[in-house]
Amino acid sequence: MNFKRVVSVLCAATMVAAAVSGCTPKNGNGAGAGAGGDADRDDLVIRDYADDEIVDWTFFGGMPGAEINDGNEVQEIIAHKTGVRVKETWLTGQTVEEAVGAIIASEDYPVFIDGGDGMQMLYEADALIPWDEYIEKYPNIKELYSPAEWDKFRQADGHIYWCNQFTNTYGESKQTTHNDEAFWVQARVLEWAGYPTIETLDDYFKLLEDYAAANPDGEEGLIPYTMLCEDWRYFCIENAPQFLDGYPNDGSVIVDSSSGKPTIVDYNTTDTAKRYFAKLNEEYGKKMIDPEFATQTYDQYIAKLSNGNVLGMCDQWWDFAFTVNDVFKQTGLDKKGCNYIPLGLTIDKGMDQMWHTYGDTQNVASGLGVTIACDDPDRAFAFINNLLDQDIHNLRFWGEKDVDYLVDDQGLFYRTDDMRNKASDTEYKASHLCKYSYFPQWGGTSRDGINAMMPEEQTSDFFAGLAQPVIDCFEAYGASTYPDMIGSTKDKEVGVWFPMYSYSNNMNTSTPGGTAWQKMGECKHKYLPQIVMASDFESAWSEYMTAYEACDPQSFLDEMQEELDRRIKAAAEAEAE
Amino acid sequence: MSRLGSASGYRRRKRQQENMRKEITWKEIKYQKTLIIWAILFVIYGFIFYYLPLGGWLMAFQNYKAKTGLFGSEFVGLSKFKWLFNDESFWNTVRNTLGMGIINLVTSFIMAIVFAILLNEVKSTGPKKVVQTISYLPHFLSWIVVTGILQDALSSTGIINEVLMKVGILDQPFNFFLQPKLFWPIVAFANLWKETGWNAIIYLAAITAIDPELYEAAEIDGAGRWQKIKNITLPGIKSTIMILLLMNAGNVLNAGFELQYLLENGAIVDWSRTIDIYVLKWGVSQNDFSLGTAAGIFKSVVSIGIIVVANELAKRTGEERLF
Structure with missing residues (x-):
């Protein structure tokens, strides 16, 4: 047998072997690996992170959404403050159940997921990490709901696997739109x-x-x-x-x-x-x-x-x-x-x-979940916690200070017409703004007691932006x-x-x-x-x-x-x- | 070629083969070892990728849950199949799949042959190459793009409606996607538009393989263009036609997924949904993988049935066949 033949047979054998190994199910069971017992970790808090300390994670949203550009400016700022950068992808062309079903079948989970009407499917497939211990550990997460409200999220096995991100009012309600x-x-x-x-x-x-x-x-x-x-x-x-x-x-x-x-x-x-x-x-x-x-x-x-x-x-x-x-x-x-x-x-x-529904409608059917693809759940929940920090929250929804909004001497946030126009420009939104819009968030009044959590609820800004008709x-x-x-x-x-x-x-x-x-x-x-x-x-x-x-x-x-x-x-x- | 394809020719060949059959000896094996190693590799490949996944068919007899997996899920016998066969909308999808599959098979098959022969008759190479390239380019478009083109062309402000209104056939736009009876033709048309050029390539290749001397001889005998096509070209590619027809017959139930999925809407769903979409809607998106698998098994079994029948028919009429 000459050399060429040996090589070609070996090549074929390698190909088959490679194909086979690609088939073996991934062991995605990293759940619980790093949980608890490491209170002195320094990658869970808000501080200045160097480029090589930042982890890149993924999020899948079971609804159509606008993908933001890589290198989005606010996203980079948040990444350097929290140590986490999340690449968001959204539903395209399918129904959410189809997308979630396909994710379950392939076991190719993103780190964070909002599976919409498919959350129950993820729970049944054991794909989600329970929130219970982390709710106690992270005050900003705990603050989102009262214990009775958290209980409503409990599934048949008694654990909480997701939390709805929306219609949470901090302090006094500032609702100006009919979001119904x-x-x-x-x-x-x-x-x-x-x-x-x-x-x-x-x-x-x-x-x-x-x-x-x-x-x-x-x-x-x-x-x-x-x-x-x-x-x-x-x-x-x-x-x-x-x-x-x-x-x-x-x-x-x-x-x-x-x-x-x-x-x-x-x-x-x-x-x-x-x-x-x-x-x-x-x-x-x-x-x-x-x-x-x-x-x-x-x-x-x-x-x-x-x-x-x-x-x-x-x-x-x-x-x-x-x-x-x-x-x-x-x-x-x-x-x-x-x-x-x-x-x-x-x-x-x-x-x-x-x-119109005033107040907070708690939709327990869906929300944000952390999947078993996450190898460091502690850091994932710390990230969610950090996103609810007031400064980061302002970055998410108001944008960058002095660029996207100004502050007057009373501490009131306001925007010029130009800023408002930019904030509604698709191009600008993709390259500059990063809301992490399907992560937990607050409506209502900011922790500073003056401003609204979100610009569209800021009464002065709302009226200034309203068209004359x-x-x-x-x-x-x-x-x-x-x-x-x-x-x-x-x-x-x-x-x-x-x-x-x-x-x-x-x-x-x-x-x-x-x-x-x-x-x-x-x-x-x-x-x-x-x-x-x-x-x-x-x-x-x-x-x-x-x-x-x-x-x-x-x-x-x-x-x-x-x-x-x-x-x-x-x-x-x-x-x- | 056609001589070998006849029934008596086939029997003669088979007899010859039987007479030629050799004893299997170690010497023979050693002599053919490279071939055998290659063959074994493909058997392994086939086993892993075609037979191993069949283990998943177990799901159809279980109430499969991703949590408990294939080995821990509860067995429910044939109840998934019973549910399936009692579901009226499933039978609609079977009818649609067969309907669209057969229409696609017949139209694309005939058009490809006709197109190949016509193209072959174009004698100057320049225009021939241009036409051929243009005609097979749509093959490389994805279905989503084709769907977009279709939707635009057929929408109320699309070119078709505009033209029909300008000509005076319509006085207001016609909504093509609301007509259940028009869905199959639209799908067939899209398939033709996209694949005719591509499908014709294989026939063109077969035509090239025909001995030019036959044409020369026919010309000397005074045969015209039509007679050459009828008596030389068509018989020359007959075996290719038969084999492709048989192979495509097995694909009848793969009548399509993307096109129907992207074009369907609630009003015509009874006529647009195929088995594959049914599997997606009830299997994947309702988390009922068992039901999806059952529908998949049904589809495979019917496909095998169609191939066997078609093959048997080919055998009876003494044509080329697969096995």
Whole structure:
């Protein structure tokens, strides 16, 4: 056998061996390795770190997000103060469950993860490190929730595996935006109509019809109303009936306490639901609704809104406003009154409504978790703790002092128009700002007692940044902020169970109710656009109802009732203690 | 070539082989040892990458949880299959997969051959090369790009609607993606656009292998272009055609994933979803890997069935075949 042959055989053998070794499961079980017992470690605190002391970690966010550039300036500052740099990647093109399922199957975990509706899957796969001991160890983390609230995060095995990052108010609330769902309408439409009182769905569509018919600006391609039906965002078409009936956002069901005992009600089959869809059907017939609504993607939807072409839609503030308002600011459409004003509609006149949720809604279904891919959990939790430090928190949300904001002699933070414009510029955000937006954070008042934790909640800054048409509109309705425009849960207490979606979001096919929930979702995805577009609404509706009943919604409702009862009982017990 | 491909020819060849069969001796083994080592390497490779993963099929009979793994999960017998076969939407995906698979197979197959023959008839090399290069370039685009092009072209403000409205066929934009019946043709069209040029390459190669003397002889006999195609080119590439048809038949159930996944929407999901997407939706994203595996097994079994049947048909008609 000559030399060449030996070499070629060896090469082939090496290739096979390499391929085989690539297949062996990684031993990702570094959990607990460095935990505890090393109080004198110097890499857990905020100090000045040299380049070679900084560790690079990863984060996966189960929602679409804007990736920031490598070498982002604020990220570098934070890295040199905390010793940790986190590369964030976001969901693209898939659903979050698909992405998380694929991560579990490949065992290729990021260090930090917010798996959205897939958190339960990560827990079931034993992929997360329990928070319990670290909550006690790190005061900034502990401060996030009261012990009773932390308890709500406990899973079946009694441990806490994630913590929700949002709606935590420090000190006094400074809420200025309506960070919830509403029927939105452009400020210019209200102005044109002379700021009428819009109470019901019928009023709302009348307004849109009138404006579209008059079309005072003579615009081409005006879309009076559009709806998003894509994937999980189809709540834009789907869940309005619960609000129209005057209930708060329990998300998947209505909790009716009118009879004394809180009872689960399915908002998909109520009379209000039927009237709502009949109205949409009627408006579709009048060509008031975007003919592409059923097939548009989120990106196309945002593009339409950003062009200022869409007069109104039903959506959550966070689903469109951050992107769309920034574009309006950049293109000057905000001066023309394209900004959206929330309207709290009901199905009939004179009903209570609870579109806005004041205070902190604790969504225990999802949050930030640390995975078993982390070989130094102590440092990971120290990092989360450090991110909540006031100076770092300011860096995250306000930016760099004297560059992104100024401080007056009273210690009040303020921004110039130029700074505000820069902060809404995509390019600048990617190269300069680093919010670590899916790590725990505070709203409300800063620890200095003067400023807001976040610039958008700083009252003076909020008004300075507001476009004139919006200010005029607020004035006309006697409101000063967005929440004033809309009814809220402030006047009425929400139940101890609120919000119920924190349970249904995590249901999966392991129970009959979860299977039904999944099937109901598919059924609604399929039929809701169809009934809106149907030429014969009644027959389309009854066909939909037949298909819907076939999904066995009752088993879902039964499981929700069980959870509701459990929550009420748990709350009563907590109070008794 | 075609002579060897006939049924009697095949039997004759087989008899010859049987007569030629040698005794296996150590000397023979030693003589062929390099070949044997190579063969063994490929057997090992095949075992590791094709057979070992089949162990995962156990999942289909378990209530698999990532926590307990393959060895600790509870066995549930055939209940996952029962659930699957009772699910109406699963049968829809089977129908869609078969439908789109067969349409894709037939159209792409015919178009590739036609295109290869047409291209072969272009005598000047310059234009021929240009056309060939342009035609196979789309193959290198990813599906996401192709989907983007499709969505733009077919959207209400896209070129297709614009043209149809300018010509006066439509008076308002037509939403192509809301029509369940149009989904399969759209998919077939996208596949054709992307793959025809690429698929034609192999036929072009087969045509090049045909002895030019045959064409010269035919010309002397007075055969025209059409007759040369019919009597020389087509019979010349017949065996290639048969083998490719058989191999692609096994791929019918791989009717696609990306395209359907990216183009689907709630209104037409009954006609757009394929088995692969079903596996993703119910298996991976509902954390029910067992159900996903069961659907995967079903797909493999049907695919094997299709190959065996197609192969048997080829055998009966005395054509080239795989095994």
